[in-house]
Amino acid sequence: MNSAEPQQPSGLPAALGAYLIWGFLPLYLILVNSVPPFEFVAWRIVWTLPLCLVIASLRHQLPEIAAALRNPRTLGWLALSSVLIAVNWLVYVWAIQAGEVFAASLGYYINPLVNVLLGTVLLGERLSRRGWIAVGIAAIGIAMLLGGALTTLWISLTLALSFGTYGLVRKQVPVGALPGLTIESAILLVPALALAGWYAASPAGSSFGHEWGLSLAIMLGGVVTAIPLWLFAVAARRMSYSTLGFVQFLAPTIVFVLGLTVFGKPLHPAEVAAFIAIWIAIAVFVWDLLARRPAAS
DSSP states (O other): OOOOOOOOOOSHHHHHHHHHHHHTHHHHHHHTTTSOHHHHHHHHHHHHHHHHHHHHHHTTOHHHHHHHHTOHHHHHHHHHHHHHHHHHHHHHHHHHHTTOHHHHHHHHHHHHHHHHHHHHHHSOOOOOHHHHHHHHHHHHHHHHHHHHOHHHHHHHHHHHHHHHHHHHHHTTSOOOHHHHHHHHHHHHHHHHHHHHHHHHHSTTOOSSSSSHHHHHHHHHHHHHHHHHHHHHHHHHHHSOHHHHHHHTTHHHHHHHHHHHTTSOOOOOHHHHHHHHHHHHHHHHHHHHHHHHSOOOO
16 A cells, blocks of 8 residues: 655645735725825835745745845846835825725736736747637726726726736746845835935924834734735645636735725726726636646546
8 A cells, every 4th residue: 555645735725815915905004094105115115124034034045045145137137026016015005095996906907917918928928819818808998997097097007017027027036935025125125214214304204103003003014015925925836827816816806895895985987897898808817727727637
C-alpha cells in the first residue's frame, strides 16, 4: 500500500480573506474620511513598511528582500511599480472620499479584462475569440460612460490601467508579492515622510498625533494594505488562475453593494448600462477561463 501523501492546503480561504478585506475597504476609509487623500496615502506607506518587514521576517523572506535590493534592474522595475501602486491608492482613496463608489467598483471590474488585453498586446499572449468578445463588450460599456458619466470615467480607467500595468510590471520582477511590496514601500518612504511633514507644517496641521482614535485608524492603513496582499500571494500559489480570476470579482461586487446601501449613492442610467455591459463581459470572460481549463485527469 502506498503511504498517503500530505495534501497542499487550499488557497480558497486566503483568496476569500484578501478579496473580502479589499471589498470592505470603503468602510475603513469612512473612518479616515477627514484625512486628505495625499496625506492618508503618505501615512499608509509609512505604516505599511514596518508591518511588511515583520511579516517578511516571520516568513524568512528578508534574504529575498536583500537580494532584490542588490539588483539594479529589479530596483528599477520596483521603482516604476511603486509609482503605479501609489497612483492607484491615491485615486481609490480620493474616489471613495468623494463618494464616487460606483466609479471605483467599475474600475476593478474592468481590471481583469485590462490584464488580458495588456498580456495580448505587450506580452504576445493569445486571446481567444471569447476573450475578444469580452473585451469588446467591456469597451461598449466604457463607451456608454462617455455619453452619460464622462466626469467619473477617468477614475475607473485610472484604477484599472494603473493596477493592470502594476501587475504587468511586477511580472517582470522575480520577487514575491510581500518582498516586492516591502521594497516599494521603502522606495516611497522618503517622499511619504516629506509629504506627511508638509501637512504637519501647514496651518491645518497633521491629521496624525492629535486625536488617538483617528491616529489609530491611520495606523491601521498599514494592516489593510499588507495583510490582504500577503493572503493574495498565498492564494496565488495554491489556486488555479481560472478559479482565482473568478474570486477576484468578489471585491468590486462588495463595493458596488456598499455604494447602494451604506453610501446610498444613486445609479445614473449610463452607469446602469455600463455595469450591465461589464457584467456580461465578465460572464463571457469567466466562461472562457473555465472552457480553457484543462480537464482533471
